[in-house]
Amino acid sequence: MNPESIQQFDLIVIGGGPAGASGAAAAGFLGKHVALVEKTCDLGGAGINTGTIPSKTLRETALALSGWRSRRLFGVDLSLRRAATIGEFMGHQQNVIAAERDRSEARLAARGVARFTGSASFVDPHLIRIVQAGGTEILLRGEKILIATGSSPLRPAEFCFSDDRVHDSDEILLLEAMPKKLVVIGGGVIGSEYAGTFASLGVETHLVDGRDTLMPFLDPEISRTLASAMAENGVQFHWKERVTSCDATKPGEVVLTLSSGATLSCDGVLVCAGRKSNTDDLNLAAAGIAPGNRGLIPVNGHYQSAVPHIYAAGDVVGPPALAATGIEQARVAVSDAFGSTFKSDLATLLPTGIYTIPEASMIGETEASLREKGIEFVVGRARYCDLPRGEIIGDQTGFLKLIFRQGDMRLLGVHIIGEQATELVHVGLIAMLAEAGAEIFNRACFNYPTLGDLYKYAAYDALAKSEQPQMY
Numbered sequence: 001m002n003p004e005s006i007q008q009f010d011l012i013v014i015g016g017g018p019a020g021a022s023g024a025a026a027a028g029f030l031g032k033h034v035a036l037v038e039k040t041c042d043l044g045g046a047g048i049n050t051g052t053i054p055s056k057t058l059r060e061t062a063l064a065l066s067g068w069r070s071r072r073l074f075g076v077d078l079s080l081r082r083a084a085t086i087g088e089f090m091g092h093q094q095n096v097i098a099a100e101r102d103r104s105e106a107r108l109a110a111r112g113v114a115r116f117t118g119s120a121s122f123v124d125p126h127l128i129r130i131v132q133a134g135g136t137e138i139l140l141r142g143e144k145i146l147i148a149t150g151s152s153p154l155r156p157a158e159f160c161f162s163d164d165r166v167h168d169s170d171e172i173l174l175l176e177a178m179p180k181k182l183v184v185i186g187g188g189v190i191g192s193e194y195a196g197t198f199a200s201l202g203v204e205t206h207l208v209d210g211r212d213t214l215m216p217f218l219d220p221e222i223s224r225t226l227a228s229a230m231a232e233n234g235v236q237f238h239w240k241e242r243v244t245s246c247d248a249t250k251p252g253e254v255v256l257t258l259s260s261g262a263t264l265s266c267d268g269v270l271v272c273a274g275r276k277s278n279t280d281d282l283n284l285a286a287a288g289i290a291p292g293n294r295g296l297i298p299v300n301g302h303y304q305s306a307v308p309h310i311y312a313a314g315d316v317v318g319p320p321a322l323a324a325t326g327i328e329q330a331r332v333a334v335s336d337a338f339g340s341t342f343k344s345d346l347a348t349l350l351p352t353g354i355y356t357i358p359e360a361s362m363i364g365e366t367e368a369s370l371r372e373k374g375i376e377f378v379v380g381r382a383r384y385c386d387l388p389r390g391e392i393i394g395d396q397t398g399f400l401k402l403i404f405r406q407g408d409m410r411l412l413g414v415h416i417i418g419e420q421a422t423e424l425v426h427v428g429l430i431a432m433l434a435e436a437g438a439e440i441f442n443r444a445c446f447n448y449p450t451l452g453d454l455y456k457y458a459a460y461d462a463l464a465k466s467e468q469p470q471m472y
C-alpha cells in the first residue's frame with residue numbers, strides 16, 4: 001500500500017465498547033485527531049449489546065411482567081398469572097440497546113471521532129491494519145494507541161454450544177422460546193443475575209456452582225441473605241458441583257451430569273463460567289506486547305502497556321472488568337497519553353453493583369479486610385422493614401450495614417442488599433470520598449419517608465455501639 005494512503009491519527013482506539021468509546025470521546029474532548037475501530041457494525045460491545053444493558057433491562061422487564069415488586073403489598077396481587085412470552089420479555093431491551101447505541105454514536109460524532117468498521121490488528125507498534133467485511137484493508141498510523149477490545153464468555157469444552165438449547169451469556173439474548181427448566185452454570189455475577197431474572201418469570205431455575213458460597217467477595221451477611229432470598233424466589237442451588245458432561249444428543253431434554261454423579265435434565269442451559277480477553281486477533285507480537293493468562297494485557301497504574309505509546313483499558317486488562325471501571329480507566333489512559341490532568345488516576349473507591357433479585361451493592365472495606373489490617377471497627381445496621389419506606393415497598397429482607405473506624409467513627413465500608421441498593425450505595429460513596437464519618441449522617445436531614453434514612457439509623461446504631469469499644 002502506498003504510504004501516502006495511510007491515514008494518520010493522534011490516537012487510534014481499538015474497540016467500541018464502554019472503554020473504547022469513552023477513551024475516544026475523552027481524546028476528542030482534548031482536541032486530538034482520533035480514530036475508533038469497531039469490529040462489528042454496532043458500537044457498544046458487551047456494555048450495550050450483550051452484557052450490562054440487556055441484562056439489566058431484562059431484569060427490569062421480568063420484575064414488571066412478574067409483578068415481583070408488588071407481590072408483598074398487602075391486599076394487592078399483581079403476580080404473574082400466565083407465562084410471559086419471549087416477545088414481551090425481549091422487546092424492551094432491544095429498544096433500550098438501540099437508543100444507547102445511538103447516544104454513543106452521537107457522543108463520538110460530537111467529539112469529531114472518525115469511525116472505522118472492521119477487525120483491527122497490529123502491523124507494527126504504530127501501524128494498524130483494519131480488515132473490513134468484504135476483505136478490503138485500511139491502514140492507520142497512530143501516535144498513541146488504546147486497546148479496548150473487551151472480553152468474551154469462556155466456553156468450557158464439556159458444553160456443546162452448537163446445540164440451540166445450550167447458551168453462553170451472549171447467546172441467551174437470542175432466545176426464541178422461554179425455557180421451562182433452565183440450568184445456569186456458575187454462581188458468579190452473571191449467573192446469579194440471570195438466574196434471578198428467569199426464576200422471577202416462573203422458569204424452573206437451577207444454579208450449579210463449584211463453590212459453596214454465593215459470590216464470596218461479598219460481605220458474608222449479604223451473601224447469605226442474597227442466597228436465601230434467591231432460593232425463596234425459586235432458584236434451586238447445587239453447591240460444590242461441576243458439570244462433567246452435557247448430553248444434548250436427544251430432542252427435548254439436555255442431560256447434565258454433575259461431579260457428584262447426580263443428573264439434571266432441562267430444556268435450557270446457560271453457561272456463565274467466566275470470561276477471557278479479546279486479544280487473539282490483535283497480533284500483539286507485532287506491537288511487542290506479551291499477553292498474560294486468559295489473554296489479559298499487563299498495564300501500569302495509568303493503563304500503559306510495556307510499550308509506552310500503547311495503552312489498554314476495560315475488560316482486556318482484567319478485574320474488576322466492569323463497564324463502570326472500564327470507562328474511567330480509558331479516561332485515565334487518555335489523560336496520561338496526552339499529558340493532561342483531566343483524570344490522572346482511577347478513583348480509589350470503586351463500587352460493586354449486583355443486579356440480582358434483590359439487588360446488592362458494596363463499597364470499601366469488609367469486616368474481614370479490616371481484621372486483616374488490624375483496624376478496630378464498629379458496625380451499624382438498619383433494616384428496610386424498620387423504616388416506613390421499606391414497609392411501603394414491602395421489602396422484608398433488605399438491610400444496610402455501615403462499617404466505621406473505632407474511635408473517630410470514619411466511614412470505611414458500605415454493604416447493602418435490597419431495593420435500590422445499587423443507587424443507595426452512592427450516598428456512602430460520596431461520604432467516603434469526603435472522608436466523612438457517622439456525624440455527617442447525624443447532621444443530614446433526609447427526605448421522609450425514604451430509604452436514604454437507612455444511613456441515619458445505621459449510623460445511630462453504630463454510634464450507640466461505639467460507646468463500648470470492641471470489635472462487633
Ligand SMILES: Cc1cc2nc3c(=O)[nH]c(=O)nc-3n(C[C@H](O)[C@H](O)[C@H](O)COP(=O)(O)OP(=O)(O)OC[C@H]3O[C@@H](n4cnc5c(N)ncnc54)[C@H](O)[C@@H]3O)c2cc1C
Nearest residue numbers: 015017018019039045046047051120150314315322323324
Ligand atoms: C451479562 C453481563 C452483565 C454485565 N453487567 C454489568 C453491570 O451491571 N455493570 C457493569 O459495570 N458491568 C457489567 N458487565 C461488564 C461490562 O459489560 C464490561 O465490563 C464492559 O462491557 C467492558 O467494556 P470494554 O469496552 O472493555 O469491552 P467490550 O464491551 O467487550 O467491548 C469491546 C469491543 O471491542 C470490539 N473488538 C474486539 N476485538 C476487536 C478488533 N480486533 N478490532 C476491532 N474491534 C474489536 C468488540 O467487538 C467490542 O465491541 C456485564 C457483563 C456481562 C457479560
Ligand SMILES: NC(=O)c1ccc[n+]([C@@H]2O[C@H](COP(=O)([O-])OP(=O)(O)OC[C@H]3O[C@@H](n4cnc5c(N)ncnc54)[C@H](O)[C@@H]3O)[C@@H](O)[C@H]2O)c1
Nearest residue numbers: 186187188189190191209210242243272273274321353354
Ligand atoms: N453487575 C455487575 O457488575 C456485573 C454483572 C455481570 C457481569 N459482570 C462482570 O462479568 C464478569 C464475569 O462474570 P461471570 O459470572 O461469568 O464469571 P465469574 O468468574 O465471576 O464467575 C464464574 C462462576 O462460575 C463458577 N464455575 C466456573 N466453571 C464452573 C463449572 N464448570 N461448574 C460449576 N461452576 C463453575 C465459579 O465457581 C464462579 O462462581 C465479572 O468479572 C464481572 O465483573 C459484572
